[in-house]
Structure formats: structure tokens, C-alpha cells
Amino acid sequence: MLEQSQLQLAKQIQEENENSPGQSIEEIALLAELSQVKNDIQSGVKALKEIENIHLAQKDSSEYLTIKMLADFGNVQDFFSNVVELKKLLAKQELEPILKKEVNKNLDKLESSLAQEIAKGIDHIKRTSRVSLDRKIELQKILVDNEIKKNDIHSLHPRFRVLKSVKKQLDEKNALFSSEFKKWQIAKQNLVIRKST
Numbered sequence: 001m002l003e004q005s006q007l008q009l010a011k012q013i014q015e016e017n018e019n020s021p022g023q024s025i026e027e028i029a030l031l032a033e034l035s036q037v038k039n040d041i042q043s044g045v046k047a048l049k050e051i052e053n054i055h056l057a058q059k060d061s062s063e064y065l066t067i068k069m070l071a072d073f074g075n076v077q078d079f080f081s082n083v084v085e086l087k088k089l090l091a092k093q094e095l096e097p098i099l100k101k102e103v104n105k106n107l108d109k110l111e112s113s114l115a116q117e118i119a120k121g122i123d124h125i126k127r128t129s130r131v132s133l134d135r136k137i138e139l140q141k142i143l144v145d146n147e148i149k150k151n152d153i154h155s156l157h158p159r160f161r162v163l164k165s166v167k168k169q170l171d172e173k174n175a176l177f178s179s180e181f182k183k184w185q186i187a188k189q190n191l192v193i194r195k196s197t
Contacts, residue, residue: 002173006141006163006166007140009163024146027143030139030142030146034139034143037132037135037136040128040129041129041132044125044132047070048126051067054067061114062080064121070118073124073125074120075113076118083107083110086110089103144163
């Protein structure tokens, strides 16, 4: 709850102070990166929602290629193009049974590879979205910390006072957690579980 409160305050303060006079080059760079990270998060969320809709509607795997982030991942396009070519070959030409069997076998392998590559792409989008979200949180904290250090006058501002108070409580809770966690780890090492007979 304290972390969530701190992040909310950080966001509000950062938004209030965006484009304020006297910004340093570092602040401008951080704000530009924050803007890019927000765009990355929005793109990731949009892609994941589209993926979920396709999955829930049980549409053909080719529908996943309408999502740019997924279509551009790894070998997705190559596998898909090869699948399309083999399907055209099967549809257009009368093939000898042996050759048709071989083409179908290759088609199955390619479709399986495509499905695996799409799954990897989905995992990649999830991971990069998580990294972007973590970076957004980190950037907001840096911006707020910089603002607090830069402007002692803000100590009179209600949100800064609340933020400092929340930050102090959070530091105390984190210190307590670290101490208790170390005790638990030591206790866990000495713990022996015996199977009753």
C-alpha cells in the first residue's frame, strides 16, 4: 500500500512539474525517456489485448500477424510465408501421392514452428512490457527525488510533505522486512523435516 501510495504521489508531482521552468538537461532527458517508455507500455498493452481477443475468439493463427509487434518478432514472417507457399502448392497443383505426403509433412512442421515462434513472441511482448513498466516506475522515482533535492521550498507543499512521510514509512518497513527475511533464511537453513514412519 505504501509503495502504491508513493508511486501515485510521484506520478502526480511529476505531472505537475512537467515542463516547469529551470529544468536541467538531465530532467529533460528523463522526461523524454519517460514519454517513450509510456508509449512502449501502451503499445505492449494494446498488443496483448489484441492477442487475447484472437485467442478467445479461437481465430486462425494468421490473425496474430495483424499485430505488428508479433509479426515483426523473430522468424514469424518467414515461417508464415513458407506456410502460405506450401498451402498454395497443395491447392494449385495435382501432386503425386509421395510428394503430397512430403509437402504435408513439411507444412505440419512449419505450422508447428510458426505456433512456437508466435508463443515466443507473446512471451517477449509480456517481458518487454514488464521491463518498461519497471523502468517507468524507476524514472518517476528519480524525477521526484531530483525535484525534492532541487527545491527545498517544496517541503511546504502538501504533496511533498506526504511523499516524504510515505517514503520514510516505506524505508522503515523495507528495513524491517529485510531484517525479518534474513532471520527467516537463517532459521530455514537450520530447519530439518523428518518423514514420520
